[in-house]
Amino acid sequence: MEYVVISVAALVAAGLAFFSGFGLGTLLLPAFIFFLPVPVAVAATAFVHLTTNIFRGAIVGNRADRGTVLRFGLAAVPAAVFGAWVLGRLAHMPVWFTYTIGSRGFEGTPVKIAIGLFIAVFAAAELVPAARQFNLPSRLLPLGGLISGFLGGFSGHQGAVRTTVLLKAGLTAAAFIGTTAMITVGVDTARLIVYGTDFYRDHFNAIAPHAWTTVATAAAAAIAGTLLGRRFMKNMTIGALRAGIGVVLMLSGLALTAGLL
Numbered sequence: 001m002e003y004v005v006i007s008v009a010a011l012v013a014a015g016l017a018f019f020s021g022f023g024l025g026t027l028l029l030p031a032f033i034f035f036l037p038v039p040v041a042v043a044a045t046a047f048v049h050l051t052t053n054i055f056r057g058a059i060v061g062n063r064a065d066r067g068t069v070l071r072f073g074l075a076a077v078p079a080a081v082f083g084a085w086v087l088g089r090l091a092h093m094p095v096w097f098t099y100t101i102g103s104r105g106f107e108g109t110p111v112k113i114a115i116g117l118f119i120a121v122f123a124a125a126e127l128v129p130a131a132r133q134f135n136l137p138s139r140l141l142p143l144g145g146l147i148s149g150f151l152g153g154f155s156g157h158q159g160a161v162r163t164t165v166l167l168k169a170g171l172t173a174a175a176f177i178g179t180t181a182m183i184t185v186g187v188d189t190a191r192l193i194v195y196g197t198d199f200y201r202d203h204f205n206a207i208a209p210h211a212w213t214t215v216a217t218a219a220a221a222a223i224a225g226t227l228l229g230r231r232f233m234k235n236m237t238i239g240a241l242r243a244g245i246g247v248v249l250m251l252s253g254l255a256l257t258a259g260l261l
Contacts, residue, residue: 002035006214007221014052014225024222025049025156036211038112039091043195044215045156050188052222057181064178068141068169073183075145080187083153084194090114116257120250141165153191
């Protein structure tokens with residue numbers, strides 16, 4: 001069941017993300033959280049995200065706008081390192097509360113609560129039309145990079161902000177897809193380095209073999225979704241998909257904050 005849930009999430013999210021520039025990490029993180037500890041779920045999502053965007057970059061990276069990549073990416077990459085560092089600090093903090101439902105125990109940790117709140121906020125952005133209409137002027141690309149990069153390092157939710165900013169950068173569709181792919185490769189590489197040298201090592205011996213099998217399955221499904229997205233999703237409206245993602249994210253975020261996941 002674990003492989004089916006995560007693979008389907010990766011397939012659908014990667015197909016959507018090929019054109020929208022976001023959605024892969026947003027949808028995949030809650031799926032991983034169901035089966036892996038939160039810090040490792042974030043790292044696993046980052047690995048799949050990186051693998052998929054390297055593949056996407058190989059397809060359309062030559063269309064990227066180099067100026068936009070530099071202005072946005074040079075701010076996003078160090079911000080991602082800081083966001084990943086903050087996540088690592090929270091991951092080592094003690095449990096805040098515990099409770100039981102029936103015979104099963106649940107606990108709320110700082111990292112669960114923080115990421116759960118981030119997920120819920122981005123769910124609201126998907127569900128509330130007024131929030132989706134917010135745009136950042138293109139002259140503020142570096143600021144957008146800082147915000148997007150931090151969120152990418154902290155919880156993986158970089159795509160919504162990045163897309164909002166880059167849609168105002170005057171890029172063609174092909175340049176937009178290529179630019180987002182190249183920026184994401186930089187951000188994911190940076191945060192994976194921090195994850196690998198910080199909190200992920202604490203979990204490696206216990207769950208790494210199982211986690212890597214899950215991650216490999218998700219990466220393969222995401223690459224397949226990218227190919228499907230390139231072929232079939234060009235003319236698809238994403239309104240209904242965004243609403244569905246928003247509902248799933250809101251439920252996942254609230255459950256995570258409450259310690260149910």
